[in-house]
Amino acid sequence: MFKFKAVIVAVNKVPKNTCDSCPRVSQTLFDGVNSEELVKVSENKSCIRYKKGQTLYYEGTRPLGLFCVNGGKVKVFKMSSDGKEHIVHLAKDGDFLGYKDLIGEEFYTTSATVLEDSIICYIPKTNFLSLLQGNPVFFNKVTKAIIKSHGILENKLLNIAQKSVRERLAATLLMLKETYGMEGNEQGVLLDIALTREDLANIIGTATETVIRLLSEFKSEGMVALQGKKIRIINEAALVKTADFYEALN
Amino acid sequence: MFKFKAVIVAVNKVPKNTCDSCPRVSQTLFDGVNSEELVKVSENKSCIRYKKGQTLYYEGTRPLGLFCVNGGKVKVFKMSSDGKEHIVHLAKDGDFLGYKDLIGEEFYTTSATVLEDSIICYIPKTNFLSLLQGNPVFFNKVTKAIIKSHGILENKLLNIAQKSVRERLAATLLMLKETYGMEGNEQGVLLDIALTREDLANIIGTATETVIRLLSEFKSEGMVALQGKKIRIINEAALVKTADFYEALN
DNA sequence: GCCTCTTCATGATATTTGTCAGAATGGCTT
């Protein structure tokens, strides 16, 4: 079984190149790091094609490297004692994953699962930490990124602690629009991400049925249109009003 | 009015000394920093006695320095659009406050108010940032502290997203016990912190009345005793069971 | 293309929690 998996992984390896030549390096935290250092950090790097539903890492295990989303979408979540998951973050192209736990020298505090077929790069721990220790400007930048992420978590906490499910759903749709909104020529903005209603519920912190019900309310109120599992935002102003306030959640 | 306030502050200045000679420096992030650097970072430091209810800084304002709790208790919170507060953290002796926002070069993401009369030291921004940039080991340590804080926020998010108010109250009492528990010779552990029921509600993310009701339930179930506003934990095992799980929330 | 399994949808109902109102208590100020 494990052998079989290993074969799959080998088959799905993507032609290797250094981060230096990556077209989206400027979207990542590596932006600004010089070519020489990028080549060095890419030593033993691997880029692998993951299928929808595959897991990059599990909460509680030891991080041995850094994941970078080359192309795709990943959910980062925690699991409660009774098996329900809560999605803490949605990662997009150029996002680093697991680097906090790597720096913190702790176990993973979250798990990460691919939402749709994605290409993910993997940089061994020592490469990343060497760069970090050798380049204070980069270290600064990483620290600031962690602080920003900290602030977003604070916002999420406030949101979930004080807003109704209805308000949170509206806020979440607006958040998704920021990252995954595709302006169409027709009316409305399509959210280009394949989240199940259950995933949405696990972002908002509510039951799946509640999300489904509220989404059809939103639909009948003309705020969204539902096309399959994808959602189109029709009346953003009304959503903003429903969300009551809007602080960055991503 | 402002002049009057300023006078009060001046009157409440505590005799100045350097962090080098602070008896609780080993409880702080400054632990391990050498004396010379500590003296330097203490230049223009001030230590001020704050009265219960006074505010150290407000969300949205620009941080100009670092607060360190010399002796006392401080609540760190965010305010939602409709004026309800959510307590994100309780700071105790030796805790740094506002340093994340200082490093992130952003505005304060939270406000901080003193829960009981406290002595708080204040270190100007440039002193702190110089130390940070000049001492990579210290920078490392600070970054790790931020990562730890990040992990705790993730736990809080999970907790509030998935647990009932009853479970969260139990978990919060256990969290408070970790930090403020005073083992008594009689039975039970006294929580040595003057939180109003409203503060408790603002930690848990619920209504004040709900906290009051649940606390009397806990009391009649023999899990806690209520002496004034202070709470004594009588049956910790039962609380742990009620909390269902127990991940670090502080 | 068909079958199966997952996801979506809706209804009925139970439970939790919030809200409003009012009384009791306690701490603090003068």
Next chain:
DNA sequence: AAGCCATTCTGACAAATATCATGAAGAGGC
């Protein structure tokens, strides 16, 4: 010590949300 304001407490009720059940629709595998 008296009085006042903030806090705690209790009750009644309303609203929001979860849970359980069931069927329909959709997606993926063979």
